[in-house]
Amino acid sequence: MKKFIVRVGLFFAMVFTIILALPVLDGKKESTTEFMAAMSDKHERIDGINGHKLILAGGSNLIFGVHSEKLEKELKIPVANLGLRAHLGLNFILNELKDVAKEGDIVLLSIEYFMDVEGDENLHRLVSYYNPQALAYFEPKYKSTFRQFFEYRHMLYKKLLTDYMTKGGPAYTRNDFNQYGDGIKHLEMKPPGVLGSRYVIKANKEEEIKALNDFQKFAVAKGISVLFTYSPYAITEFATNENELKELDSKFKERMRIKMISELDDFTYDEEFFFDNVYHLTKEGREMHTEQLINKLSREIKKDELNDESLVSTK
Amino acid sequence: MIFNSLDFAIFLPIVFIIYWFITDKNLSLQNFVIVLASYFFYGWWDWKFLSLILFSTVVDYWVGIGLSKYQGKQLRKLLLGTSIIVNLGLLGFFKYYNFFLENFVTAFSFLGNDIQSNTLNIILPVGISFYTFQTLSYSIDVYRKKLQPTKDFVAFAAFVCFFPQLVAGPIERATNLLPQFYKKREFVYDKATDGLRQILWGLFKKIVIADTCATYANTIFNNSEMYSGSTLVLGALFFTFQIYGDFSGYSDIAIGTSRLFGFHLNRNFAFPYFSRDIAEFWRRWHISLSTWFRDYLYIPLGGSRGGTWMKIRNTFIIFIVSGFWHGANWTFIVWGALNAIYFLPLLLSNKNRRNLDIIGNKGHFPTVQELSGMFFTFWLTVLAWVFFRAENISHAVSFLNEIFSPSILTYPEVFPKKILVLLLLFMILEWFGRKCEYAIEHIKYNIPVYGRWVAYCVMMSFICYYLGEQQQFIYFQF
Numbered sequence: 001m002k003k004f005i006v007r008v009g010l011f012f013a014m015v016f017t018i019i020l021a022l023p024v025l026d027g028k029k030e031s032t033t034e035f036m037a038a039m040s041d042k043h044e045r046i047d048g049i050n051g052h053k054l055i056l057a058g059g060s061n062l063i064f065g066v067h068s069e070k071l072e073k074e075l076k077i078p079v080a081n082l083g084l085r086a087h088l089g090l091n092f093i094l095n096e097l098k099d100v101a102k103e104g105d106i107v108l109l110s111i112e113y114f115m116d117v118e119g120d121e122n123l124h125r126l127v128s129y130y131n132p133q134a135l136a137y138f139e140p141k142y143k144s145t146f147r148q149f150f151e152y153r154h155m156l157y158k159k160l161l162t163d164y165m166t167k168g169g170p171a172y173t174r175n176d177f178n179q180y181g182d183g184i185k186h187l188e189m190k191p192p193g194v195l196g197s198r199y200v201i202k203a204n205k206e207e208e209i210k211a212l213n214d215f216q217k218f219a220v221a222k223g224i225s226v227l228f229t230y231s232p233y234a235i236t237e238f239a240t241n242e243n244e245l246k247e248l249d250s251k252f253k254e255r256m257r258i259k260m261i262s263e264l265d266d267f268t269y270d271e272e273f274f275f276d277n278v279y280h281l282t283k284e285g286r287e288m289h290t291e292q293l294i295n296k297l298s299r300e301i302k303k304d305e306l307n308d309e310s311l312v313s314t315k
Numbered sequence: 316m317i318f319n320s321l322d323f324a325i326f327l328p329i330v331f332i333i334y335w336f337i338t339d340k341n342l343s344l345q346n347f348v349i350v351l352a353s354y355f356f357y358g359w360w361d362w363k364f365l366s367l368i369l370f371s372t373v374v375d376y377w378v379g380i381g382l383s384k385y386q387g388k389q390l391r392k393l394l395l396g397t398s399i400i401v402n403l404g405l406l407g408f409f410k411y412y413n414f415f416l417e418n419f420v421t422a423f424s425f426l427g428n429d430i431q432s433n434t435l436n437i438i439l440p441v442g443i444s445f446y447t448f449q450t451l452s453y454s455i456d457v458y459r460k461k462l463q464p465t466k467d468f469v470a471f472a473a474f475v476c477f478f479p480q481l482v483a484g485p486i487e488r489a490t491n492l493l494p495q496f497y498k499k500r501e502f503v504y505d506k507a508t509d510g511l512r513q514i515l516w517g518l519f520k521k522i523v524i525a526d527t528c529a530t531y532a533n534t535i536f537n538n539s540e541m542y543s544g545s546t547l548v549l550g551a552l553f554f555t556f557q558i559y560g561d562f563s564g565y566s567d568i569a570i571g572t573s574r575l576f577g578f579h580l581n582r583n584f585a586f587p588y589f590s591r592d593i594a595e596f597w598r599r600w601h602i603s604l605s606t607w608f609r610d611y612l613y614i615p616l617g618g619s620r621g622g623t624w625m626k627i628r629n630t631f632i633i634f635i636v637s638g639f640w641h642g643a644n645w646t647f648i649v650w651g652a653l654n655a656i657y658f659l660p661l662l663l664s665n666k667n668r669r670n671l672d673i674i675g676n677k678g679h680f681p682t683v684q685e686l687s688g689m690f691f692t693f694w695l696t697v698l699a700w701v702f703f704r705a706e707n708i709s710h711a712v713s714f715l716n717e718i719f720s721p722s723i724l725t726y727p728e729v730f731p732k733k734i735l736v737l738l739l740l741f742m743i744l745e746w747f748g749r750k751c752e753y754a755i756e757h758i759k760y761n762i763p764v765y766g767r768w769v770a771y772c773v774m775m776s777f778i779c780y781y782l783g784e785q786q787q788f789i790y791f792q793f
Contacts, residue, residue: 001504002500003333003503004504004507006507007508008511011771011772014772015772015775015776015779018772018776019779029396084415150321151321154782157779158779158780192534194534194537194538210542231619
């Protein structure tokens with residue numbers, strides 16, 4: 001029995017050491033393939049722009065659905081696409097904006113319907129592993145359970161092996177972004193044929209509205225203009241969640257103090273214009289969405305009142 | 316609690332330590348620990364359904380006592396009938412109530428009589444098909460006087476709820492498992508390491524093979540109308556490996572876990588995809604269920620002793636019931652009937668027992684005849700699995716229609732080469748281990764200790780790499 005326990009203990013110690021320590025031993029924390037590592041590239045883009053700019057912030061709908069170069073040419077303002085993952089949560093995204101947005105900038109928030117305030121803690125830790133600056137964008141939960149600890153180390157282990165073995169999956173690697181921060185790999189790819197992220201939408205977004213209003217206060221104080229838009233969405237999913245979405249929209253209109261530039265169904269499209277989930281547009285969908293955005297933004301950006309306090313008070 | 320979870324990784328060593336150290340190898344205490352651990356294991360999923368297990372346990376325990384006490388034929392039949400009605404009644408209500416009701420209503424509507432029906436929102440208790448069959452085997456064997464009824468309630472409760480095989484088998488016979496609860500159990504190093512090795516292999520089959528194949532099988536089956544015949548063939552192939560890796564992986568983990576506690580469970584899979592005909596396949600696939608139906612249904616019906624029509628009738632009954640055991644859906648019934656059709660020519664031509672040895676027994680490779688038989692049998696099972704996996708009969712028919720259309724000659728829309736290579740490597744490993752109980756058993760004889768450790772670490776690395784969101788075992792739903 002003693003021999004058995006010693007040997008089994010030794011074996012599992014070896015295995016867990018490999019899994020838990022590999023990410024630590026791999027000290028460079030740089031990845032040419034990891035999707036989440038692209039945050040640093042996006043920040044570099046923002047830092048490289050002198051003067052006012054349009055920052056697109058939100059989840060991955062922005063990666064797949066915006067042609068930033070076209071936006072930049074039409075609106076005559078430098079564009080930086082900060083979109084990464086909706087599962088990072090609203091608080092994380094807004095804290096990131098507080099860090100990178102400067103006076104005179106215009107922020108366009110394009111938020112997926114399912115996005116919550118908190119986000120996924122493991123994803124926070126993963127993104128901050130590759131981008132240490134992100135540690136300031138969320139509150140680490142020091143009461144992490146053993147399970148969370150294990151799952152996080154396990155996730156890092158998988159990511160590292162994926163880096164070395166497969167060089168990332170198609171359309172989801174760091175290399176698949178252009179200089180603006182848009183995803184470009186999917187533009188030439190055939191859609192996989194199945195649309196994911198078909199979440200049931202809940203109209204209860206009190207915390208989200210509060211977070212957005214707090215951010216608006218911060219932005220006004222700092223001289224940043226903020227606009228809000230709904231993200232692209234498959235029309236079939238829109239129909240499925242229509243009642244909740246309408247309730248959500250009326251709550252936003254009633255209580256949110258950020259200016260909304262789109263109506264609820266402005267960016268709903270047929271499923272054929274979506275790539276791999278109900279928020280990710282194909283090349284054709286991206287062009288349509290960008291045209292509509294240009295239309296709406298050109299009206300807003302020309303208005304001088306964007307930085308005006310009166311905008312806040314009218315809401 | 317499922318085997319491929321962190322919960323089980325914590326639960327197992329704790330139970331192991333209590334079982335071997337804290338009980339001081341006291342048999343009654345060890346059995347009691349098994350009962351408590353098993354109820355905890357099951358209650359982790361839903362503690363409310365523990366009452367069903369307890370009810371089934373109490374009924375069959377008293378039926379056993381009654382059968383030993385009373386010798387009158389009528390009374391003994393009544394006692395056996397009670398056990399059968401209680402166990403099949405539980406199974407019937409939880410698993411088949413809505414199916415029968417819906418089909419009853421459909422049949423009456425077809426005849427022009429519209430009747431109102433209220434289906435119930437019934438949750439299927441995990442493992443009910445397994446533990447009810449296990450307790451039934453006890454009552455029947457006691458009735459047939461093949462087994463002395465137990466008077467040790469704790470040992471009997473441990474036999475019914477033994478956690479390694481409680482929710483997805485193997486369905487153990489009382490004649491094999493129950494006596495093991497009476498005997499003093501000693502820790503044997505070789506048995507324990509063998510158990511761990513089998514657990515490792517089971518996890519590999521579940522996490523690396525089955526769960527990976529599941530991703531592709533689900534995508535293709537759920538969107539089959541979008542794909543060409545060549546992709547659908549791949550979908551069926553992925554499901555073929557998914558169900559094998561999933562269920563045989565579970566069985567390996569169950570058998571290996573039992574070994575850690577000094578128990579021996581019967582083998583449930585014997586490399587079925589290397590079978591040379593369908594009869595051999597059914598001797599190698601889900602052995603504990605096939606033999607259960609053989610002993611408690613097929614043979615009492617007359618087996619293959621009667622005339623041709625009796626053989627045909629009994630074959631269809633056993634395969635259709637076996638299919639229906641898997642779930643309340645016509646797809647399972649058709650799957651069973653299809654296997655009966657595959658099997659009958661062999662039975663009627665007396666060729667059903669010609670392949671009783673291991674394929675390629677004399678060397679490393681099969682003969683051309685063996686290879687062709689294996690190839691043919693494999694693809695027959697692949698086609699049958701389409702019914703098993705499909706949502707309904709029309710889904711299965713349209714799936715097969717597309718497979719047998721010219722689009723089978725087009726390049727598949729989904730073609731994950733790496734996964735196909737992984738499956739090929741897996742089958743090579745299985746082939747070289749086909750003479751053992753499980754594929755990597757032989758490495759304890761052929762590879763020195765340091766080499767084995769490297770192999771285990773590589774397998775663990777694969778398991779950890781492929782370990783994602785915990786996927787339920789398919790057979791939990793049966």
